Amino acid sequence: MRSVSKPVPMRPTRASEPLRGALVEWAERLGLFIAWAATIAMFGLITPETFFTWANFSTILGSQAVLVVLTLGLLVPLTAGDYDLSMASVLTLSSMIIAVLNVNHQIPIGIAVGVALAVGLLTGFLNGFFILYFRIHSLIVTLGIGTFLHGITLWISDSMTISGISAALVNAVIVWRFLGVPLEFYYAMAVCIAIWYVFSYTAMGRRVLFVGRGREVARLSGIHVDRVRWGALITSGFLSSLAGVLYAGTTGAADPSSGLTYLLPAFAAAFLGSTSIEPGRFNPWGATVAVYFLVTGITGLSILGVRTFVQDLFYGGALVVAVALSQIVRGREERPQ
Amino acid sequence: MKAFRILAFGLLCAAFAGSARAQNPAVAAAEQRLAPYRKLPEFVAAGPAFDARHCMEGKSILGIPVSSANPFTKNIYIAMAAVAKKVGFKFTEWENQGQPSQWVQGMNYAINNKYNLIDLLGGTDPKVLAPQVKAATGAGIKVIASHYSGFEQPAPPGVSGVVPIDYFRAGQLLADWAIAKTGGKANALVIVSMEVNSTASMLNGIKEEFDKLCPDTCKYKVINAPVPEWSTKIQPNVQSALLADPSINYIIPIYDSMSQFVVPAVTITGKQDKVKIATFNGTPFVLGLVQQGKVEMDIGENLDWIGHAIADAEMRILCGLPEVKDPKIPFYIFDRTNADAAGHPPQLSTGYGNAYIEGYRKLWQLAD
Structure with a gap:
């Protein structure tokens, strides 16, 4: 399986001169923060009475938790060198399971959420089984499983939208607030901190990173590569279903x-985030900042009343420009494949 | 005594406000337009009675919905299949998942199997099927685009006819509701999907009503969110619009399934008490939101009735009768006062009465 292609984050380079190297490194680490701050400043100057309000910032922070959690879930298999294209399908199925159980079958919301999360874990387990036991590329397996899950979603929902999910879940996600920001923001932050801690301060996190950087080297170093990859896929399945709970x-x-x-927005945020904070690695803070950078720009454009296609121009343009600038900063290094 | 004075003053103010509203000609005109749609719909025949069983004998219709994974088109075709069984002709739904390549297959199947009529329902776009439409009409097969365009919109090129819907009127009613409920001072955020053919007609209805009834006191802003991007575009754009203009008092998502993403935007911005939602389609889950008070009004269409009306229009074409210009598909306004009639949880085609069933039976001269 040496020829299997793996997701490669934007890798850093080291400049030859120490001072220049340090500056370049800091510019790269903080590039996304600087771009985010510049975006806030620009829209704040244009519409200070609307943009520079706590209501606006609490809305920005409180309405993107689904995407943040999904992106964070995606980071784990990406770091281990696998793709998970089934995540959005797990998210959708998870929210539909909650609706079907809670609304159509009057099952308490806590149990419905538990079932949804269990389905996420099971999906991750199945993804890992097919990828590792049959040695099939993760792209193919997760694409197939995702499509299969979408079929299940259409089947159990009868292709219908189901409303009326228990107010207890709605309250716990967007109605109840802390410091004016809906609780879902804090859930997303908790997931971000957990992943950051595991990646940065635990042996398990380091093993995931080693496996992603070189499977053969990791194997020769005594790491159970398959076990690590399987765990990463189960984690992404679980976090996708958690994103589905937040979506519901x-x-x-x-x-x-x-x-x-x-x-696609989750992939965009993951790759954009890999250019910052810890350049060259898929990292949770970079990905989280990437989500909020993009949504800040879109919110600013909406407040200005520009037509919605401009938002797509911003979204796509920001992604390509940010990655391109990152390459310029590091001297157009050829990325290893 | 003091309490009594306060109460009397309050009543006086309320009476004055009520009378001011009633005297407002914009409000009066809007309420007048809304009134017929607040009563249970009555059956009105789209044309003279005819012997459907006799003239449809041996005839066949193939229906290609925009997507079979869509409860709206699915239930219209369930109704049409029931009509076919009752009248005695062949009806086939071409199952697909919304891909134009599958529509092409359906067109070819109909041509090869010599169907008499092809029904393109609810957005199956004749413009992307031009060669197939030409081949079908060349083979003597009628191609009809149903529930696709408004009364005033031209038929798509190449098709034999259309079964239109009064989308323009639906748009007017949405604007009328906002005008009536705000005393002629609506500030509406209208959410549209411009790539959908019927949107232009509905949007024209909304604009014309606001511009005609309250040009100086009403205002509106239009946001476009393409259908595939509803989940990612509507919520952030509505949130931003509500923050940018705190005087917005109505949101009009012109297709009611958009409401799923409008409701959380209103909740997150904390505007539930100030901003109301009025919409169109009568999709069951949105009627559930009406029951819960999260959506104020939903103009519904009875899918079973639509199925009967399309079958009626197409049978007339196959029977050589004059083409129907208005299929007489009624709208019915659901708000909190009558949404319970749709069931708990709300069901498709429920709450509209059943006057049409007997009406069509007589119109088609079917035995009891």
Whole structure:
């Protein structure tokens, strides 16, 4: 399996001169923060009475938890060198399971959420089984499993949107607030801190990183590569279903297809985040800042009243420009494959 | 005594405000337009009675919905299949998942199997099927685009006919509701999907009503969110719009499934008490939101009735009768006062009464 292609984050380079190298490194580490601050400053100057309000910032922070959690879940298999394209399908299925059980079958919301999370774990387990036992590329397995899950979602929902999910979940996600920000923001931050801690301060996190950087080297070093990859896929399955729980709590309903649109933004945020904070690595803080940088820009454009296609220009343009600038800073290094 | 004075003053103010509202000509005109749609719909025939069983004998219709994984089109075709069974002709739904390549297969299947009529339902776009439409009409097969365009919109090129919907009126009613409920001072955020053919007609209805009834006191802003991007575009754009203009008092998502993403935007910005939602389609989960008070009003269409109306229009074409210009598909306004009639949880085609079933039976001269 040496020829299997793996997701490669934006890798850093080291400048030859120590001072220049340090500056370049800091510029790269903080590049996304600087871009985010510049975006805030720009829109704040144009519409200070609307943009520079706590209501605006609490709205920005409190409405992207689904994407943040999904992106954080994606980081784990990406770091271990695998893709997980089934995540958005797990998110959608998870929210639909909650709606079907809670609304159609009057099952208490706590149990419905538990079942949804269990389905996420099971999906991760199945992904890992097919990838590792049959030695199939993760791209193919997760694409197939994701499509299969979408079929299940359409089946159990009868292709219908189901509303009326228990107010307890809605309250716990977007209605109840701390410092004016809906609780879902804090859940996403808790996930971010947990992943950051595991990646930065535990042997398990380091093993995931080693496996992602070189499977053969990791294997020769005594790391159970398959076990690490399997664990990463189970984690992404679980976090996808958690994102589905938040999605159900945000909308108070579940529909069989809209969650699928989160997949590409999650990949965009993961790769954009890998250019910053810890350049060259998929990292949770970089990914989280990337999500909020993009949503800040889109919110600013919305407040200015620009037509919505401009938001796509910003979203796509920001991603390409940020990655391109990152390459310029590091001297157009050829990325190893 | 003091309490009595306060109460009397309050009543006086309320009476004055009520009378001011009633005297407002914009409000009066809006309420007048809304009134017929607040009563249970009555059956109105789209044309003279005819012997459907006799003239449809041996005829066949193939229906290609925009997607079979869509409860809206699915239930219209369930109704059409029931009509076919009752009247005695062949009806086939071409199952697909919304991909134009699958529509092409369905067109070819109909041509090869010599169907008499092809129904393109609810957004199956004749414009992306031009060669197939040409081949079908060349083979003598009628191609009809149903629930696709408004009364005033031209038929798509190449098709034999359309079964239109009064989308323009639906748009007017949405604006009327906001005008009536705000005393002629609506500030509406209208959410549209411009790539959908019927959107232009609905949006024209909304704009014309605001511009005609309250040009100086009403205002509106339009946001476009393409259908595949509803989940990622609607919520942040609505949030931003509500923050940018705190005087917005109505949100009009012109297709009610958009409401799923509008409701959380209103909740997160804490505007539940100030901003109301009025919408169109009568999708069951949105009627559930009406029951919960999260959506104020939803203009519903009875899918079973639509299925009957499309079958009626298409049978007339196959029977050589004059083409139907208005299929007489009624709208019915659901708000908190009558949303319970849709069931708990709300069901498709429920809450509209069943006057049409007997009406169509007589119209098609079917035995009891």
